[in-house]
Amino acid sequence: MKRALSFVAAIAIAVAMFVAGSLGPFSPDRTEASRRAAPAALDSLSPAGGARTLDATIAALQARLTDGPKDPVSLGQLGLAYLQKGRITSDPSYFPKASTLFERSLQADAQNLDSMVGSGLLANAQHRFLQGFRWGQRASRVAPYDSDALGVQVDSLIELGRYANAATTLQRMVDQKPDLASYSRAAYLRELNGDVAGAIAAMSLALDATTQTGDDAGWVRVQLGDLYFGSGRLDRAAHFYGTANRVAPDLSLADIGMARLAAARGDLDGAIAIMAPVVERYPTPQNVSFLGDLHAAAGDTDAARRQYELVDVQRRLFAAGGVRPDVELTIFYADHQERPEATVRLAREQY
Template identity: 35%
Template sequence: MTRSTVSVWRLGAGVVGLAFVLTAAGALVGGASDAPAAPAAAGAGAAVGQGTSAAVGPLQAHLKAQPKDAGAWASLGAAYVEEARISGDPALYPKAEQALARSLRLRPDGNAEALSGRAALAAARHDFPAALRDADGALAVNRYSERGLAVRIDALVELGRYDDALKAAGLADDRRPGIPVFTRFAYVRELRGEVAEAQRVLELARDSASTRGDIAYTATALGQLAWSQGRYDEALRHCTEALKADPGNLEAREYRARVTAAKGDLPSAVEEFEKIVEQSPLPGRLVALGELYEATGKTALARQQYAVVSTWTGLARAGGMNVDLDTALAAADHGDRAEALRAARAEWQRRRTVHTEDALAWALYRAGKPREALAHARQATATGYRNAVFLYHRGAIERAVGDTAAARGSLSRALALNPHFSPLGAREARRMLDGLEGS
């Protein structure tokens, strides 16, 4: 993208903000574990600079010859962060931290590259206050830092400061319009329930993409959005387009597998997820595979997958990552419910987002505290975010407190929005709804 690219801020009626996922500057938002339908977020997460991990070897070789190159150390740190995103290996985060610290020792002043890289690392570790501080530091040095602008938006989103994120989006769009801006705008709009606007901006981003990586990234984002709204054929078309541009794109393969499961071919979905988790064993993917195993009667294999989540979270903690949200989401349904509640409460105290509200609501419900859960379930859906998992959770909680009319409405909306949002959750939502008929 060049400065001649049309700004999303000026694209037309109703466009006043920006987006969430990067494809050209090296930051990630810890997203994949945030929720089943979150962008790879919050994620479900996202990196600027497709193929950044391929730079690790050449950068290491360069630094052996030029060990005082502060810029190369900053680039190596960012590359490690991106490699961790792709592989799901949190052991790479200390390496990133060391490389970025080396860069800052060599050039302590005016080092926007290292500060923005450190911001991306903090976001990857789910330390969003630190990510915001370092992004602001990078922008104080270089107001046009693409990574700094992008991570600043991500941090504000992940802190639940959605209005501030829109303002940050406007600033970023004015300074560095392009695909990282377009995709972030789309996610902020999606969180506010403005799905049509989110889709429109993602389509503009895809149409303006010129590299294979950007084409794959934007097409995958469209596929993920279509999947979340239950438009499975459309999601499959977008994922196919993404994989044509980048056959190894794990996010596109993941959502293609989810569509495959939604269409009833669970064995093929299992086979694809098995291949995906071999390359990137992130918690959300491990849980998805475990639930597919359960849905196909392979309970022993399912338990193994859920156990791997605990192993991953242990490794992630050792890498300096905050994994309370990952723990809460996985353990509430497939682990220690007391631990799920502890983790959910801790994360909710740190940041108030729709994802942390939903996680706490569900952990409370699973711990037998539906009345306390209800306020959080309502808060999770208060922005208008159209998420079938959130609606299912709210409906189950409303049912537990005896509000059958509200429960019927929430469960019906969940299944109407995305009828196969989860092989186990959708089945349970139907069972609950059937039990409420006539009551």
């Protein structure tokens, strides 16, 4: 059960954030809880921070597996790295690759913890939450005190709507390892229950648990900015988005926060100028949809239409990678009067 703990924890937080990317509009009265869900998205987090480091990690693991024995630890770690690569590039073709590596790892060592946690993260990322929960339980049976395994279960339970069970499991996670991963999940669960002040308090504890610079430090500040933004405290939101940009200049979530803030203050052109390069780097459905909404609000219906068409392209790509449509996509179609028959079908499937 040998593990590279910091590597697994970093990937676990980042991929968990991918689970629920919001496709909603930018208006402040619409909660951003789903974008942060279970703890949706460190845009450049990797084992040591940064996409280039992740690429180097992938190359090193590939070389190790090519030149040496196919050990289950390296297979599991490469699977986790592929899972993270798929998240930050919005390329779902990495998901089947990760799945194959996890399967091979577990065939060689049925108790490989990295691969069990990774399989749970993958299932959650594909919106197969019951399957993700079962993987988390399996990992916990092998390592009862592993916080990453508990985190997979918490994420699954939240997405399944089993909030009381999620809270119980989360308390175990906090008791075992009070850190960024557990505190940020606590903040999200409190927000789901309408306790914004409690969510801010929990996320402040997460901030205390991070380093002063880097993606973790930037991400927590973005979450605090989002919480203040959602409660209408725009000046506090601006403070945290700004400090996030300073401590993690490459973190796109900070730019997204600043774009939302500019839009809320009526500066649509400024918001578009911020979001356009973000979408070029990270064309996720939520980013593309947000840019489309900004163009629509500015009166440029043609530009908005082009972005909305890209959302459907992304939907097909993710479906090819085994990702099930989520509620946010259904809401996007309903809000934008897109694909009415498919919207009804998706809503029925989800409920």
